[in-house]
Amino acid sequence: MKLNELRDAIENKTARLAVIGLGYVGLPVAAMFAEAGYNVTGVEILAERVKKINAGISPIEGNEPGLAELLARVIKTDRLRATMDYAGLDDRDVLLIDVETPVDDNNVPRYDALRSAIKSLGPVLKEDALVIIESTVAPGTIKDLVLPLLEECSGKKLNQGFYLGICPERVMPGKLLKNLSTLSRVAGGMTPETSETMIALYRHIVKADLDAADCVTAELVKTAENAYRDVQIAFANEVALICEAVGGDVWKVRELVNKSPMRQMHLPGAGVGGHCIPKDPWLLAYGAKSKNISLRIIPAARAVNNSMPLHMVKLLEEALAQAGKPVLDARIGVLGYAYLEDSDDTRNSPTRSLVARLYELGAQPVIHDPWIPEYDGDLFERIKGCDAVVLMVAHSEYRNLDLKKLKSVLRLPILVDGRHVHDDIGANEAGLKIYSVGKG
Numbered sequence: 001m002k003l004n005e006l007r008d009a010i011e012n013k014t015a016r017l018a019v020i021g022l023g024y025v026g027l028p029v030a031a032m033f034a035e036a037g038y039n040v041t042g043v044e045i046l047a048e049r050v051k052k053i054n055a056g057i058s059p060i061e062g063n064e065p066g067l068a069e070l071l072a073r074v075i076k077t078d079r080l081r082a083t084m085d086y087a088g089l090d091d092r093d094v095l096l097i098d099v100e101t102p103v104d105d106n107n108v109p110r111y112d113a114l115r116s117a118i119k120s121l122g123p124v125l126k127e128d129a130l131v132i133i134e135s136t137v138a139p140g141t142i143k144d145l146v147l148p149l150l151e152e153c154s155g156k157k158l159n160q161g162f163y164l165g166i167c168p169e170r171v172m173p174g175k176l177l178k179n180l181s182t183l184s185r186v187a188g189g190m191t192p193e194t195s196e197t198m199i200a201l202y203r204h205i206v207k208a209d210l211d212a213a214d215c216v217t218a219e220l221v222k223t224a225e226n227a228y229r230d231v232q233i234a235f236a237n238e239v240a241l242i243c244e245a246v247g248g249d250v251w252k253v254r255e256l257v258n259k260s261p262m263r264q265m266h267l268p269g270a271g272v273g274g275h276c277i278p279k280d281p282w283l284l285a286y287g288a289k290s291k292n293i294s295l296r297i298i299p300a301a302r303a304v305n306n307s308m309p310l311h312m313v314k315l316l317e318e319a320l321a322q323a324g325k326p327v328l329d330a331r332i333g334v335l336g337y338a339y340l341e342d343s344d345d346t347r348n349s350p351t352r353s354l355v356a357r358l359y360e361l362g363a364q365p366v367i368h369d370p371w372i373p374e375y376d377g378d379l380f381e382r383i384k385g386c387d388a389v390v391l392m393v394a395h396s397e398y399r400n401l402d403l404k405k406l407k408s409v410l411r412l413p414i415l416v417d418g419r420h421v422h423d424d425i426g427a428n429e430a431g432l433k434i435y436s437v438g439k440g
């Protein structure tokens with residue numbers, strides 16, 4: 001099937017699809033294409049995940065509007081089936097790869113999952129299939145890593161035996177389906193015809209702009225958009241620290257700054273987490289490593305954002321000191337272990353750094369998170385007798401917290417708020433003293 005025939009098959013939905021990696025990104029993508037009428041095979045290395053998906057149960061525990069229902073629906077239609085076995089992919093016309101792409105402790109991309117997926121796929125790749133990487137990768141990775149590896153493992157040649165492109169995802173946990181259908185995407189193909197074929201495919205699930213580009217542009221756009229966000233958050237965090245030092249209120253400052261044209265100051269807070277924002281700036285930077293270009297803003301932003309959980313500990317120490325309580329042996333209620341509100345995603349959670357620091361100081365953290373089975377349960381029961389609480393994540397449960405009840409279970413009336421969830425008035429009424437990031 002040549003590219004124009006593949007495009008026809010995509011248009012009339014006879015093209016057979018596969019999604020490799022059924023995590024936060026791959027699962028909703030697979031389910032949406034199945035809902036759109038395609039036959040989709042999902043490949044996943046975690047047996048438990050495969051079992052759950054085939055039973056129509058979403059393995060994603062956070063508040064993900066519509067996903068559980070969509071999955072149950074498409075599994076019933078038999079248009080989506082999950083498997084651990086790559087062998088069955090030999091009849092697939094389009095293959096999307098959605099595996100994780102983290103960085104290591106030295107901020108170097110770790111493409112083990114991507115390499116492994118390509119190595120497993122190569123030997124069964126159908127003649128003239130279209131392979132689309134949806135994972136986020138450093139600029140140049142499609143050309144320098146994916147292409148040669150796929151050619152080697154498949155024994156086929158680009159544009160003669162298979163087609164290749166990258167269409168990075170822009171989703172965020174908590175809005176997976178909504179983001180997938182309403183956010184624009186960049187379809188980077190190894191040729192313009194490949195980009196156009198990719199657009200013909202995504203048109204069936206995306207109701208927003210689909211922009212054709214080459215692969216390196218698509219790689220750059222994805223990593224730059226997340227690096228942009230990281231840098232903006234770092235700037236807001238730095239202004240927050242200045243506000244604390246000079247007796248300002250960063251929330252008021254931000255509101256008024258944003259009244260000035262073309263200013264969009266981001267939200268400061270207790271830190272940045274998740275699979276993407278903490279590592280995508282490093283992926284962007286990695287592209288320039290071999291060229292010896294000195295990068296300053298991206299590493300500095302990372303350092304500022306990484307320091308925020310430790311800054312939360314500093315605010316806590318000051319609050320305890322004011323109450324005459326040393327941090328050593330203090331029991332500290334820690335609200336939220338996910339990295340994002342109403343999500344079960346704990347990857348690169350800022351709370352992990354905060355908790356590690358509390359242990360270093362000899363404090364006893366008591367963690368609560370309604371979305372993480374290890375830490376869920378009744379909040380007040382869990383933190384009863386704690387000396388203070390630190391709010392790390394703006395989960396709905398913490399937004400709607402009964403502050404009077406909170407005060408009644410604490411030894412000291414201390415709430416350190418890293419997400420600007422509660423204000424002075426509510427805290428005062430409850431008899432709590434509130435310490436917020438960015439308020440001097």
Ligand SMILES: NC(=O)c1ccc[n+]([C@@H]2O[C@H](COP(=O)([O-])OP(=O)(O)OC[C@H]3O[C@@H](n4cnc5c(N)ncnc54)[C@H](O)[C@@H]3O)[C@@H](O)[C@H]2O)c1
Nearest residue numbers: 021022023024025044045099100101113116117135136169
């Ligand atoms: N999570 C997000 O919000 C988000 C947003 C946009 C882009 N992305 C990017 O999308 C990619 C996937 O992210 P994610 O959050 O879905 O990760 P994830 O860890 O939730 O999902 C990846 C899945 O791939 C599976 N997997 C790993 N190796 C495999 C293999 N060889 N064969 C089959 N399955 C394999 C894993 O078991 C896992 O279930 C990453 O590159 C990420 O940067 C993520």
